[in-house]
Amino acid sequence: MATRPSLDDMINAAGHLHLTAEDLLADLGWRAAEVEPLRDEYATVLARLDTRYVEAAHALAFPGWIAVGSQTGWLLYVLTRLLRPRTVVETGVANGHGSFVLLAALDANGHGTLHSFDIEPRSGGLVEDDHRDRWHLTIANRANPQPDFKRALAQIGNVDLFFHDADHRYLNQLFEYRTAWPTMSNGGVFLSDDIDNSRAFLHFSESIGQVPKLLFDEKKLIGAHRVGS
Helix, strand or coil: CCCCCCHHHHHHHHCCCECCHHHHHHHHCCCHHHHHHHHHHHHHHHHHHHHHHHHCHHHCCCCCCCCCCHHHHHHHHHHHHHHCCCEEEEECCCCCHHHHHHHHHHHHHCCCEEEEEECCCCCCCCCCHHHHHHEEEEECCCCCCHHHHHHHHHHHCCEEEEEECCCCCHHHHHHHHHHHHHHEEEEEEEEECCHHHCCHHHHHHHHCCCCCEEEEECCEEEEEEECCC
16 A cells, blocks of 8 residues: 555556646547636736745745646646536645635636635635635644544535645545545546555545556646546
């Protein structure tokens, strides 16, 4: 369980490895004609995020390199815009780079709520005040965060987009996957960052009878499933 999977292990399980978010999106069911019109929109979001890093520098509790990769950020934005989710859940916030992208997409949609989970009270410094009405941040018990996560998910109800980016050790990853998966809406997308840190995503995918879809992003792997496909 503690052994990290090799790249060959991951590719053998998935059949192939995507190198761009666009390729993964196509594998999940979206055409390029749906994705491409969002590029200029996302460029505006990234420009605002760069500004926000400067504005909120005093409030950032984590180093800047602790953020989602460039392909992952684009993936999160496009999925949120095209899925038009009512409920998004992310675990692991850090400075809130991913949260900023998700909230910007929800704002562009004009509806939806992001439920974020972390153990650090100073998490989310990048999130702007204008987006906080769509954002629910749960700071879980640092010593034992799992009960707080399980309890909150039971109250949230159906989840349309899930993104794991928290503690990447095997047992915690497997716990989050197993807890979140039954809450997923049909057609929803289930994502995990850093699936190369442990064999949890491979074991979980096998347990639900699904072939994982993989994205290589800046020296780490993202795993995906689309519910019902």
